[in-house]
Amino acid sequence: MNPDASTIAAGAPIEVDLSPIAEGQDIKVFWRGKPIYISHRTKKQIDEARAVNVASLPDPQTDEARVKSGHEQWLVVIGICTHLGCIPIAHEGNYDGFFCPCHGSQYDSSGRIRQGPAPLNLPVPPYQFVSDTKIQIG
Amino acid sequence: MSGPSDYQPSNPALQWIERRLPIFGLMHSSFVAYPTPRNLNYWWTFGAILSFMLGMQILTGVILAMHYTPNADLAFKSVELIVRDVNYGWLLRNMHAVGASMFFVAVYVHMFRGLYYGSYKEPREVLWILGVIIYLLMMATGFMGYVLPWGQMSFWGATVITNLFSAVPYVGESIVTLLWGGYSVGNPTLNRFFSLHYLLPFVIAGVVVLHVWALHVAGQNNPDGVEPKTEKDTVPFTPHATIKDMFGVTCFMLLYAWFIFYMPNYLGDADNYIPANPGVTPPHIVPEWYYLPFYAILRSIPNKLAGVIAMFGAIIILCFLPWLDSARTRSSKYRPLAKQFFWIFVVVCILLGYLGAQPPEGIYVVAGRVLTVCYFAYFLIVLPLLARIEKPRPVPNSISDAVLAKTGSRSTPMVSTAIVLALAGSLFVGSIDSAKASEGSDTPPGNKWSFSGPFGKYDRGALQRGLKVYKEVCASCHGLSYIAFRNLAEAGGPGYSVAQAAAFASDYKIKDGPNDAGDMFERPGRPADYFPSPFPNEQAARAANGGAAPPDLSLITKARSYKRGFPWFIFDFFTQYQEQGPDYVAAVLQGFEDKVPEGVTIPEGSYYNRYFPGHAIKMPKPLSDGQVTYDDGSPTTVAQYAKDVTTFLMWTAEPHMEARKSLGFQVFVFLIIFAGLMYFTKKKVWADSH
Numbered sequence: 149m150n151p152d153a154s155t156i157a158a159g160a161p162i163e164v165d166l167s168p169i170a171e172g173q174d175i176k177v178f179w180r181g182k183p184i185y186i187s188h189r190t191k192k193q194i195d196e197a198r199a200v201n202v203a204s205l206p207d208p209q210t211d212e213a214r215v216k217s218g219h220e221q222w223l224v225v226i227g228i229c230t231h232l233g234c235i236p237i238a239h240e241g242n243y244d245g246f247f248c249p250c251h252g253s254q255y256d257s258s259g260r261i262r263q264g265p266a267p268l269n270l271p272v273p274p275y276q277f278v279s280d281t282k283i284q285i286g
Numbered sequence: 287m288s289g290p291s292d293y294q295p296s297n298p299a300l301q302w303i304e305r306r307l308p309i310f311g312l313m314h315s316s317f318v319a320y321p322t323p324r325n326l327n328y329w330w331t332f333g334a335i336l337s338f339m340l341g342m343q344i345l346t347g348v349i350l351a352m353h354y355t356p357n358a359d360l361a362f363k364s365v366e367l368i369v370r371d372v373n374y375g376w377l378l379r380n381m382h383a384v385g386a387s388m389f390f391v392a393v394y395v396h397m398f399r400g401l402y403y404g405s406y407k408e409p410r411e412v413l414w415i416l417g418v419i420i421y422l423l424m425m426a427t428g429f430m431g432y433v434l435p436w437g438q439m440s441f442w443g444a445t446v447i448t449n450l451f452s453a454v455p456y457v458g459e460s461i462v463t464l465l466w467g468g469y470s471v472g473n474p475t476l477n478r479f480f481s482l483h484y485l486l487p488f489v490i491a492g493v494v495v496l497h498v499w500a501l502h503v504a505g506q507n508n509p510d511g512v513e514p515k516t517e518k519d520t521v522p523f524t525p526h527a528t529i530k531d532m533f534g535v536t537c538f539m540l541l542y543a544w545f546i547f548y549m550p551n552y553l554g555d556a557d558n559y560i561p562a563n564p565g566v567t568p569p570h571i572v573p574e575w576y577y578l579p580f581y582a583i584l585r586s587i588p589n590k591l592a593g594v595i596a597m598f599g600a601i602i603i604l605c606f607l608p609w610l611d612s613a614r615t616r617s618s619k620y621r622p623l624a625k626q627f628f629w630i631f632v633v634v635c636i637l638l639g640y641l642g643a644q645p646p647e648g649i650y651v652v653a654g655r656v657l658t659v660c661y662f663a664y665f666l667i668v669l670p671l672l673a674r675i676e677k678p679r680p681v682p683n684s685i686s687d688a689v690l691a692k693t694g695s696r697s698t699p700m701v702s703t704a705i706v707l708a709l710a711g712s713l714f715v716g717s718i719d720s721a722k723a724s725e726g727s728d729t730p731p732g733n734k735w736s737f738s739g740p741f742g743k744y745d746r747g748a749l750q751r752g753l754k755v756y757k758e759v760c761a762s763c764h765g766l767s768y769i770a771f772r773n774l775a776e777a778g779g780p781g782y783s784v785a786q787a788a789a790f791a792s793d794y795k796i797k798d799g800p801n802d803a804g805d806m807f808e809r810p811g812r813p814a815d816y817f818p819s820p821f822p823n824e825q826a827a828r829a830a831n832g833g834a835a836p837p838d839l840s841l842i843t844k845a846r847s848y849k850r851g852f853p854w855f856i857f858d859f860f861t862q863y864q865e866q867g868p869d870y871v872a873a874v875l876q877g878f879e880d881k882v883p884e885g886v887t888i889p890e891g892s893y894y895n896r897y898f899p900g901h902a903i904k905m906p907k908p909l910s911d912g913q914v915t916y917d918d919g920s921p922t923t924v925a926q927y928a929k930d931v932t933t934f935l936m937w938t939a940e941p942h943m944e945a946r947k948s949l950g951f952q953v954f955v956f957l958i959i960f961a962g963l964m965y966f967t968k969k970k971v972w973a974d975s976h
């Protein structure tokens with residue numbers, strides 16, 4: 149009952165052009181039926197994400213480990229709440245990040261879980277920069 | 287108890303079969319001669335009620351499956367087509383959807399009955415465990431069935447519930463992928479759920495056979511909890527139990543019919559009339575009511591894995607009940623303390639159910655934790671402890687003694703039920719206001735609708751005027767894609783003739799093709815065509831309307847609602863109030879105000895609306911006085927337009943409502959007469975047994 153060949157084939161990598169996304173905005177693309185948030189973070193958001201004491205987080209991870217170096221302004225995360233799979237809303241909640249409407253989990257501007265029942269940070273999908281304004285997800 | 291039967295059919299053909307397959311003897315010894323304790327009360331008719339419900343679900347389900355399409359793009363539409371176009375499709379669908387809820391109502395009564403009278407105790411442990419297995423299978427079946435209409439709640443319910451398995455350490459993710467057949471809930475998921483939803487009821491039927499078999503080996507428990515000893519303690523199953531069960535089933539059917547014909551959407555969720563959208567999570571994900579207590583337990587534990595374990599544990603613990611409660615006395619009738627704790631436990635379950643439907647914040651979370659502890663404490667502390675310290679009252683020697691002793695002292699389950707309900711009620715009166723205030727919009731005012739109540743009918747004039755308002759105003763942005771022009775001439779609709787509907791259709795240009803040359807072309811509409819949508823696709827609709835696609839209006843009055851809150855949802859059951867949707871739609875149409883109140887900020891490109899959740903609506907004020915001319919002299923005011931177009935949209939959402947209500951009345955008359963007949967027959971049959 150695992151995914152069939154066509155489902156797997158449809159899950160091949162996709163390319164996304166980042167140039168239209170202004171600072172402070174984000175877009176949602178679908179890859180493998182999952183929403184992927186690509187946000188162009190502001191300076192403030194990056195600083196906030198880097199200022200926290202990593203050891204105090206429920207799922208400790210530095211912001212540096214969640215973005216590609218040289219492209220710190222881009223946060224790419226799978227927009228599926230790690231609690232029970234709802235889609236968090238961007239730019240909501242107390243941490244300048246994401247807020248899940250289902251059971252109230254809150255994620256910060258690095259997509260890390262800060263409050264609520266979700267156990268883990270929003271996962272970062274496999275991706276790389278093919279040029280400065282284009283990424284390949286998958 | 288049911289030993290080999292000495293039953294011999296008198297018909298030679300049947301004798302021939304009987305010698306080769308003693309099936310008639312088996313039937314006779316199980317359902318005719320079978321000795322049943324003579325002191326059984328009406329709580330014991332729920333076994334028959336459950337069998338009836340299972341039969342009903344399988345029968346309606348098989349027919350529905352003939353018309354349903356299990357495909358993510360077509361499922362939602364195919365369900366709507368069943369309701370609109372299949373002969374009596376609305377009846378089948380209501381029977382099946384309401385039937386699932388009724389099945390759970392009956393199973394909960396049946397289980398609490400078993401709990402109260404100690405029906406799980408030696409020698410009925412296996413019987414009880416088989417029952418728990420049936421219950422689990424029912425939950426799985428019910429859950430997968432709820433996914434099939436592929437509405438928003440279907441989709442997100444499926445997402446949340448399948449994700450429960452991701453809590454399993456190490457292999458969780460792969461289990462979930464296996465369940466989905468993909469990387470998220472999607473078409474493969476829907477297909478396999480359909481397959482399993484069709485299979486599981488037959489598995490249930492198989493386990494039910496085992497359940498009945500085990501019942502017939504151990505014999506039925508009874509309200510006094512003493513085993514039958516002599517002939518005098520029992521009566522033959524037929525006619526005594528048969529007729530009593532028939533009466534019980536008929537009474538239950540009255541409740542069932544109440545929902546089917548008068549409030550089919552009372553138990554459902556308005557969000558499920560919005561097609562599934564993987565990109566948007568509804569603000570409140572609520573499972574079907576029968577899972578709510580377990581959902582409350584899940585949410586009250588702040589750790590994911592622990593929450594999932596607690597939720598499943600809450601069900602699995604039932605399997606161990608026969609050993610947790612080691613008291614010798616079966617029936618709580620003779621256990622003064624156990625009886626009180628039982629009722630407390632019932633209240634705990636009801637309150638957990640209530641909490642499961644509330645947003646997980648503030649007081650609700652705390653209450654959920656307390657009640658979760660109470661739930662487990664009942665099984666793990668109270669019952670084992672009571673078995674040791676409680677001094678039960680003396681049990682009668684035999685069933686016939688108990689029957690003789692029972693003169694005026696009718697047992698009090700009814701009284702206790704009333705007490706429990708009153709208690710549950712008073713506990714939550716305080717929380718209504720907070721629940722209401724948090725919605726961020728005003729409660730729509732109630733209206734007088736011609737279609738409300740058990741004899742409600744659409745006002746033809748309002749339908750015709752509403753159609754005009756839709757055509758001249760709403761249609762420029764909103765589609766009406768489930769309505770065909772032919773529907774305008776159908777019984778229970780706006781009352782146009784076939785010719786009028788055809789003329790109406792021919793005003794529209796419909797895209798058709800390809801023709802012989804392979805080109806698409808336009809032609810005048812025919813009665814079989816559907817109302818064309820103003821935009822070619824959702825993206826175009828979104829782009830043309832500042833990012834918010836105007837929703838299709840065919841189902842809008844059923845897809846929108848507002849929270850009624852406690853205690854209104856209880857009164858609604860009796861008053862048959864079903865008009866949240868129309869009230870909301872009419873209120874939004876009239877709720878635009880130029881002056882934005884203090885403290886509310888409306889973003890650029892949005893408008894202030896009193897009744898819209900969050901107040902900021904993308905739709906500009908659509909109606910103003912005198913905008914549409916009426917030929918019948920009705921006032922051309924916004925209030926009148928709103929009322930007419932809402933009536934029209936109620937009809938588009940429920941085109942068969944008049945047929946439903948009038949058939950409902952006939953069914954009720956029949957059922958009441960039939961129940962009366964059954965009651966007096968039962969009295970006659972039991973006359974010399976009491």
Ligand code: FES
Binds near residue numbers: 231234252
């Ligand atoms: S699914 Fe996001 S908090 Fe539960």
